[in-house]
Structure formats: C-alpha cells, structure tokens
Amino acid sequence: MDERIDTGSIIVQHDGIPLPEYVRFDELWHDVAPTIRALVAEAATLAADGYGGVPQDENKATYAGMFTAEDSTINWSWPSHDVHNLVRAFHFGTGIPGPFATIDGEHVRVLRTRLTPGSGTRVELPDGPLWIEEAEPVAQRFP
Template sequence: MPALEALLLSRHALVGLVTQPDRPRGRSGRAAMPPAKAHLVSRGLELPVVQPEKPRGSAFRTRLRQLGPDVSVVAAYGHVLGQRILDLPRLGSLNLHASLLPRHRGAAPVAAALLAGDEVTGITLMRMERGLDTGPILLQREMAILPGDSAGDLTGRLGRLAASVLVEGLDALAQGRLAEVPQDEGRATYAPRLTSNDARVRWNTPAAEIERAIRAFDPWPGAFTELGGRRVKLFRAAVAQPTGSASPANAAPAPAAGEVLSGPGLRVATGCGILEVLELQIEGRPRVAAADFLRGRPVRPGTLLA
C-alpha cells in the first residue's frame, strides 16, 4: 500500500477510506479485510471505512458528504463511479493510473505495456470524468521497463512511484499549481481487463511475443500451455538461438509451432524463432526451474505443447 502509506505520512489529512467489502477467503471461509482496510488496522488508525457492494445510491452519497472530503483519490478500486460521486468533493476526484496516458487506458495497463514491448511506462495523475481514463492529465512521471520485468516486478515499482506522484500532486493542487492537460485522443490505446484465456500460450506467434506474454501474465493469470493433458504455467523464458547447422540438402522439415526440440533445456518451436522455457509450474506442483523439471520428467523431442 505505498500510495496509502505515503498519504498517511504526508501533511494531508485522510478523512476516510472507501474500499471493497470484507469477503470470505481460504478454506476456512472467514471474512478477510481488503488490503487498504487491513493497512489502516495494522497502523492502529480508527478512520471511517466505507465498504459498499456498489458505490452508488443516495445512502452512499450521503455518507461521503458526511466525511466532507476536499478531494478524493481513486486507485485500483474496481468500480465505475457516477458523475455525482466524482463531483462531490470540493476539488473533484483524481485517479492514479499505471501508464502514461493516453497510452494503455483501461484495467490492465501494466500487462499491456509488457505485451507491447514498451521500453518506458509510468504513473499518471488525472482528473476523473465519466469516460474510461479520459480525463485531463495533472501530473505524469516516467519509469523504465527493465529487461526481464514481470508484471509483478513492474507493478511493485510503479506502486512506489505512484506514492510520490500522489503526494506531489496533492501538494501542487492545494497550492493551485496543477495545470490540466487534455489527453490526445489520437494517441489513445486500450488495455482491457485480463481473463484466464488471454494467458494461453499461442505457439504460432513469434518467440519474442510469447516471452513478453509470459512476463506480462506473471503472477496472474499465469501464461499456460498443456503437456500430456495437464496444464503447465510458464514463468520465465528466453528467445533461444538455433543449435547446430544444416545444409539445404539434408535440412529436416521445419518443426511445428509448439513442438519440443532436441538439445539442452526445454526448447520449443514457435511461429518465428525458438523459445527456451526457464521456469514453469505443472498444475498441483510448485514453481521449479525447467532443468529441475526435466530431471524428474523428461520431455521427448517432438512432443507438442498445446
């Protein structure tokens, strides 16, 4: 909760928190607090916490008015807010978005940046309006995407950047120093919510695209394929170079996309190039290095991954 903690440590007074309801989790089925509420409790803070199933209706608006916010800040809440809710605070409602808007509007901007092969992403503080991440930009800060970054890695670093952007933006807002910059609609791209099916590896695509997808879907939903009828999640991979050489006279037929190749490691043919799987998880088992997996369960060359 870097942004929430930064706000608590700043000169700005938090008057309340709106978050998801407590929900049953785990085998016990006991109700668990959402992370933001749990963070306040762990700090021993007795601030008002509002947990509607849906943030709408007159009762919810009345509760917000009672809190008397000057401004509201929304981060990964998961609900669309109506205009009357957005307009309720004196200075309006702001949103922290994990991309450099207007690129990657929507629910999955971190995965979208990795899938696209972007070299830079960042945090945008924007004024909220009814459109999907369409409001004017108040503040942006960039961050490099590092080679090998997974969505989990990048999300963690962006969370820390968001914390500093939030405090900087609120300080400037309080002093009347924030200029609103309209988004360029011609540069807008979209990052729709991920589903489990999005993470199925499509072996007929280039190896470089599959490698990016594996990182984009780590830790959730986890890029997956099937081996011998069992689902296998892939977590680390690298684009590999072909081994050996063959002259046109004795060249073997091109392997099929998804075909396991001979040679060291778990190397798989793709629509363009070879992908070496470095870390994986077969269903019901922990994540392991591919080399350890192969020692316990060799995969014959010619096996097709589906």
C-alpha cells in the same frame, strides 16, 4: 479524472521506473511507491494552483481488459515478445491459472521464459526463438 476511467487530462507523469523482468503484484508496490508519493504530491500542488493538465492522446491510449480463460493458452503463432509478456503477466497475477501450452506433446503450465539464449526448451516462433526456462506438467488438457 473525468466521467470515464483513465481518460482525464494528464497533470503529471513519469516513466522509466526500473522493475525486474519478473515481478509479482505484492512486490510491485515496494518498487513504485516512492515515485507514486512524489507524483501525487506534485500533482496536488499543480492542481491546487489551477493547472488542468494536458489531454491524453487517444491515438496512443490502449486498453487491456480482465484476463479470461481464452487468454490462458499460449498461441505459438504470436511473436516471441508477445508470448514472453503473456507469461510475465501470469507470473504477476491474473486471477486465473495459466498460461498453458503443449510442448513436444506434453501439456504444461509455462512459468518462466526468456527472449535471449539460455537454459530450457527452445521454441521457434514466427519472429525468432523463445526459451522456456520453467514449466510444470498439468494433469489434464487446458482450456
């Protein structure tokens, strides 16, 4: 840790934790808890031995702020992967409703998408198709 959030040196890290395509916040900890326990134990041992870690590469760092109402509407000019990840983020839980879209003139909340051929409505995006597997109508126009 240092004076800013998530900017301190890296003492230990691990990637590659297998997660399902659609995970909810309350399910996540079951999947990541064993890795977190191991990392904290390893980091504590290294820190106690005086290891200060390696500085983070600021060129690779990203920041995602809190979701806002503007984030709750799907932008069909985005790449399919970005739209898919937006739907997944709202499935995980953002604290605001969404994501909303207009499909064939109907206003809907998109609940589940896929990047490979499957059931549901196929939507053509700039870089290729996206399949909307699950959506629910909304009574009024979204933000």
